[in-house]
Amino acid sequence: MRIIFLGSPGAGKGVQAQRLAKKYHLAQVSTGDILRKATRQKTKLGLQTQSYMEKGELVPDEIIIPLIAERLKEKDCAHGFILDGFPRNVTQAEMLTEMLKKMNLSLDTVLNLKVSTEKVIKRLSARIVCQSCEAVYNTEGHLPQVKGICDYCSGPLYRREDDKEETIENRLKVYEKEMIPLVEYYKRKEILVEIKGEGIVEKVFQNICAVVEKGWLKKKQ
């Protein structure tokens, strides 16, 4: 199974992708997570991309496309993968189509998680994340059992640098500009499904599983 998650920052892509990856034994590939790790470890990639991320701008395609190309060749992607945070624009989507074609592969489903802007701003302003496993919590309701410590891996929790009010605003602007043509691109390919991303996480997940399984069964017939 090869799936893409689209949706604005704070739509819940990471949370849902993590669950889906676990359920179907797929690799979860989050470009944001890869870049944040590189920044923390102060690698060449981290140093190259940190300033874009801090401003809420997209990292240039020349950096991100080769990064994904390499990642998709890794062994854990052979059984299938979920892309969370990639592609972010039509150029990246076109490159991905080319990449998969060369590997004799295709996408099964593109899920577009829809959440109102008001809700997204609230979620991002309250979000805290695990520095080790990227599990997501929020100060408005989903708190860890022990303050500041991740329930799953005991890693330290922190507020993302780009979840500051001014950066959130810019990230949403960038998202709106790039997403409309991207959504159109996948609509034309007839693999885009819109999912209501508001409400209880478990219910959203059930809807996602139903869509994914339907697409998967159709393809197998």
Ligand code: AMP
């Ligand atoms: P995310 O965790 O998906 O919200 O991504 C955090 C930040 O990483 C974004 O605001 C961008 O600066 C950068 N980023 C992540 N994915 C991409 C991508 N596919 N293309 C360009 N920049 C990206």
